[in-house]
Amino acid sequence: MQIAGVAKHLNKTNLKLLKQLGVEDFVYYSMQGMPSTLDELSATKDLIENCGLRLAVIEGGPPIDQIVLGKEGRDRQIHQYIQSIQHMGQLGIRVLCYNFMPQVTSAAMVVRTSMAFEERGGALTSQYRKIDLREEDIAHNEQPTTDEQMWDNIEYFLKRVVPVAEQEEVLLAMHPDDPPLSPLCSLARVMRSVEHFDRLLSIVDSPVNGLTLCQGCFAEMGADLPNTIRHFKERIHFVHFRDIQGTPTDFYETFPDNGSNDMLDVISTYRDIDYRGFIRVDHVPLLATESGSYDGYGMYGHTFAIGYLKGLMEAVFGKPAS
Numbered sequence: 001m002q003i004a005g006v007a008k009h010l011n012k013t014n015l016k017l018l019k020q021l022g023v024e025d026f027v028y029y030s031m032q033g034m035p036s037t038l039d040e041l042s043a044t045k046d047l048i049e050n051c052g053l054r055l056a057v058i059e060g061g062p063p064i065d066q067i068v069l070g071k072e073g074r075d076r077q078i079h080q081y082i083q084s085i086q087h088m089g090q091l092g093i094r095v096l097c098y099n100f101m102p103q104v105t106s107a108a109m110v111v112r113t114s115m116a117f118e119e120r121g122g123a124l125t126s127q128y129r130k131i132d133l134r135e136e137d138i139a140h141n142e143q144p145t146t147d148e149q150m151w152d153n154i155e156y157f158l159k160r161v162v163p164v165a166e167q168e169e170v171l172l173a174m175h176p177d178d179p180p181l182s183p184l185c186s187l188a189r190v191m192r193s194v195e196h197f198d199r200l201l202s203i204v205d206s207p208v209n210g211l212t213l214c215q216g217c218f219a220e221m222g223a224d225l226p227n228t229i230r231h232f233k234e235r236i237h238f239v240h241f242r243d244i245q246g247t248p249t250d251f252y253e254t255f256p257d258n259g260s261n262d263m264l265d266v267i268s269t270y271r272d273i274d275y276r277g278f279i280r281v282d283h284v285p286l287l288a289t290e291s292g293s294y295d296g297y298g299m300y301g302h303t304f305a306i307g308y309l310k311g312l313m314e315a316v317f318g319k320p321a322s
């Protein structure tokens, strides 16, 4: 298992910071799409490599909104999706983390009711409380959707994309819905339980059809993390390292050392299943040294969480050879 670093703002300073923390691999993260031509993706890879890191994971991926809701533009988007997977294959980028949340607005994807909940020492973090969610928080013009429509849309997508991913040796890592609750404002969200992930994996039973073990989301589901990791084993293609406190309908995100799960046990479980993929730090609280509003991607918080993760990994795997 290796740490891959993420920086919402892809610039040389952040890349250099990750390198200084001892990170060797990088996650390109954008919910607005990814470089769409081979040349653009190759230039992004060069920028990252010039700072001494490898481009290992694409997160977010190509536009998927039409695919998710089964709309008339979905074949065009699938065509673009296939091309992007081919580009990744050509450039040796082996992991694609994506999600199937209705992408009607960013507010309809990772849904929170507060972005200013106070964690330890007043560090800002996010909170979701079902009772606080109002319809107008997720304004959209879509017709209500059902679970079975969403499953049909996933199947339509996977049947066309998985064969290409197999050929290109690109691992597809479906990220859970966050929060894993459905429907939210009349839109169904199916990636919300261990059983539903089993169904996802069986729709096209290929080794490349896998998941992102987002610790935060599976914890939000109320799932036991070590058992869940053992359950999915080799179909885990990517890991998000974070934690929460609370229940599916009332939780807040925590520092990774301040949540409800035993992180040493969790990291030991990845060793037990011989997980060989990447793990990245996910949402972190906003610290006093930072300005702006909370978005989970402050570099100070990431620096703390990477250090903590490195310590856990050293305890479990031993000191890496220098």
Ligand SMILES: O=C(O)[C@@H](O)[C@@H](O)[C@H](O)[C@H](O)CO
Binding pocket: 031, 059, 060, 061, 097, 098, 099, 110, 175, 178, 282, 283, 296
């Ligand atoms: O901060 C985030 O956006 C992530 O926690 C996920 O929502 C994840 O990146 C996406 O779902 C991947 O497509």
